[in-house]
Amino acid sequence: MRPLTATIRLSHLRHNYQLLKRLHGNKMLAVVKADAYGHGAVRCARALADLADGFAVATLDEGIELREAGISAPIVMLEGVFEPAEYAAVDEYRLWPGVQNQWQLESLLAYRWREPVTVWLKMDSGMHRVGFFPQNFAPAHQALRQSSQVAHIVNMTHFARADEPEQPMTAAQLAAFETAVAGLSGVQSLANSAAIIAHPAARRDWGRAGIALYGIEPFPGACPELKPVMRLTSRIFAERTLQPGEPVGYGASFITERSTRIGIAACGYADGYPRTAQNGCPLTVNGQPSRLIGRVSMDMLAVELDHHQGVGSEVELWGDAVSVATVAQSAGTISYELLCHIKRANYVYQE
Ligand SMILES: *Cc1c(COP(=O)(O)O)cnc(C)c1O
Numbered sequence: 001m002r003p004l005t006a007t008i009r010l011s012h013l014r015h016n017y018q019l020l021k022r023l024h025g026n027k028m029l030a031v032v033k034a035d036a037y038g039h040g041a042v043r044c045a046r047a048l049a050d051l052a053d054g055f056a057v058a059t060l061d062e063g064i065e066l067r068e069a070g071i072s073a074p075i076v077m078l079e080g081v082f083e084p085a086e087y088a089a090v091d092e093y094r095l096w097p098g099v100q101n102q103w104q105l106e107s108l109l110a111y112r113w114r115e116p117v118t119v120w121l122k123m124d125s126g127m128h129r130v131g132f133f134p135q136n137f138a139p140a141h142q143a144l145r146q147s148s149q150v151a152h153i154v155n156m157t158h159f160a161r162a163d164e165p166e167q168p169m170t171a172a173q174l175a176a177f178e179t180a181v182a183g184l185s186g187v188q189s190l191a192n193s194a195a196i197i198a199h200p201a202a203r204r205d206w207g208r209a210g211i212a213l214y215g216i217e218p219f220p221g222a223c224p225e226l227k228p229v230m231r232l233t234s235r236i237f238a239e240r241t242l243q244p245g246e247p248v249g250y251g252a253s254f255i256t257e258r259s260t261r262i263g264i265a266a267c268g269y270a271d272g273y274p275r276t277a278q279n280g281c282p283l284t285v286n287g288q289p290s291r292l293i294g295r296v297s298m299d300m301l302a303v304e305l306d307h308h309q310g311v312g313s314e315v316e317l318w319g320d321a322v323s324v325a326t327v328a329q330s331a332g333t334i335s336y337e338l339l340c341h342i343k344r345a346n347y348v349y350q351e
Contacts, residue, residue, distance in 0.1 A: 003235035004267050006345040007319075008039050010047040012227035016213050017051050019225055024196045024207035027053035029076060029189075031210035033062060038272075038339040039214055039229055042069040043349050049073065054096075056208055060086050063095040076120050078208075079130065080104045087111040098122055098156075100130040105140055109147050116151035119144055120189065123180060125173040127160040134180035141184050153186035154206060162194035162202070163219045170199055194218035216325055216335045231319030232273075232345065236263035236285070236303065239310035247294075248302050254279050254294035261305040265315040268299040272341035273317055274331035281330040284316045285309070 021028045030052045031037075036044040045055055045066050054074035057063045060082075063075045080098035081087060084107035090097050091113055099105050100122040108119065121141060124131035132140050137155075144150045157177045161169045177190065187205035193212035195202040198219070211218055215228035241261045248254045248262060263285070269275040273296055281292040285308040293302040303315055318324040324335045331338070 001346065002266050002344075003233075003237070004271055004345045005231075005233050005348055006038075006342055007231040007233065007348045007350060008043065009227070009229055009231070009350050010043070011351060012215055012229045013039075013044055013047055013213065014051060015227050016215050016229070017048055017209070019223075020193070020196055020207065020209045020212055021051075021053075023223075024191060024203045024209075026203070026205050026207070028196075028207035028209055029054045029056040029074075030213055031056040031078075031192075031208055032066070033058035033078065033210070034340045035062075037210065037214050037336060038342045040347055040349070041065060043347075045069065045071045047351075053206070056210075060089055060095070064089065064093050067093045067095075074118070078120075080120075080122075081107075084111070091115075091117070096120055096154075099140070099144070100124075100132070102140075105143060109143065109149065111149075113149045116149055118152040118154065119150055120154045120156050121186075123155065123157040123177060125157040125176040125180070126169065127158055127173070129158075131157065134176050137180045138184060141186070145185065154189050155181050155184060155186050156189040156206075159190070159192065159195055159199075159202070162192060162199055163222075165194075165198040165219065170195065170202070174199075174201060192218075194222070197222045211336055214339065216323070216339075220325070228319055228323065230324070230339065232267075232317040232324075232342065233319065234265045234267040234315050234317065236305070236311050236313045236315060237266050238264040239305060249294035250297060251295055254302075261310070262293055263303045263305045263308075263310055263313065263315075264300050265303055265317075266299070267301055267315070267317055268297045270298045271344045272338065273301065274327070274333060274338060274341075276331040276333070277327060278330045281327060282322045283318075284321045286313045287316075287321065289321070 032041040056076045076096045096118045098120045122131035161167045189206035191202040215226045246256045275296045328335045
C-alpha cells in the first residue's frame, strides 16, 4: 500500500470543539462543509455528536449525508438552496436553510412545510458576497415572521477580515449589523473561528467554528491551545547521494551545493501537497526537522536527508511539527485550501 496517510485525531477535534465553545459561550455549530475541511464529515460529525449543538454544511447533499449517517442535531445549510425544488428535501431531512436573497425567501414561503422551519437569515453587513443589504433586512425578516410556516429566525452575518484582529472592518460590519437588527426578534450568529477567538463582541447565540475546530489557528498566535486534528504523513521510498552541482527534479530548480543525500517521499501535488510550495519548505523526517528540495512532482517529492535515516522513514508533510499554515504560507495559499484538496491518502481515524 502506498504510505500516504491522513491520520485524524478525533480526541483533538473534541478538545478543540470544547475549547472554542467555552470561548464563545452559548451554542456553537461545528462547520463540516467540504467533507469537514478534508477530514471526513461523517466521522467528524459522529465524533462530535454528543458535544455539538449543531453542524453547518454548504450543500444539500452534505446535509443529507450527515442525516443518513445518523446525525440528529440541527444542520444549517449556510448558503441555502440553489433551486426551489431543493426545499422538499430540506424539509424531509429537517435541515435549517440559510436564506440570503429574495428568490430563496419567496420560494421558502411558497413551499408547504410539514413542520414550521427554522431559517438562518443572512445579512450582507459589508463582505458583499451574499445576504440582504442592511436596508432590506427588516422587510425580509418581517415576511418570514408573518408566516406560520417559519418557527424561528436566526439573524446572521459573516465577516470578511476577522482574521486580521487590528483591522477596523470587523467593527464596522458589527455596527452595520446592530443597526439593521435593532428591534428585530430572533437569536444571532456572527462569529466564524477568527471572530470567536479575536472579537468578543461578535460572540452571540450561535458561533460557527470551522478552521479552528480542526486545530488550525486562523491567524498566527491566535490560540496556541488548539490541537491539530490531521497529520499528513508518508514515507521515504527511494534515496540517493548526489555530488555537488547536481540538479534535482523538474526544471532543475534545485542544484546541490555540496555532496547531498536526498530521499523521495510518496506524496505529490496530485495528493494535494501544493506544487507551489517553495524549495526549503519545512517538514520532518522521523520527527527531525528537514526540508523540501526542488519542485514537487505529481506523485512524489524530494526531501533533504543528510544524516537522517533513509528508505522507510516517516515524513510528516504537516501536522504537529509543521503546521499546515506554514506549508500554506510557503505555497502562497491558506490552510483551508490545502486541507480541502487532499486526495489519494489513506485515512486513519484515532479516537
Ligand atoms: C465556512 C464558514 C464558516 C466557518 O469559517 P472558519 O473561518 O473556517 O471558522 C462560518 N460561517 C460561514 C457563513 C461560512 O461559510
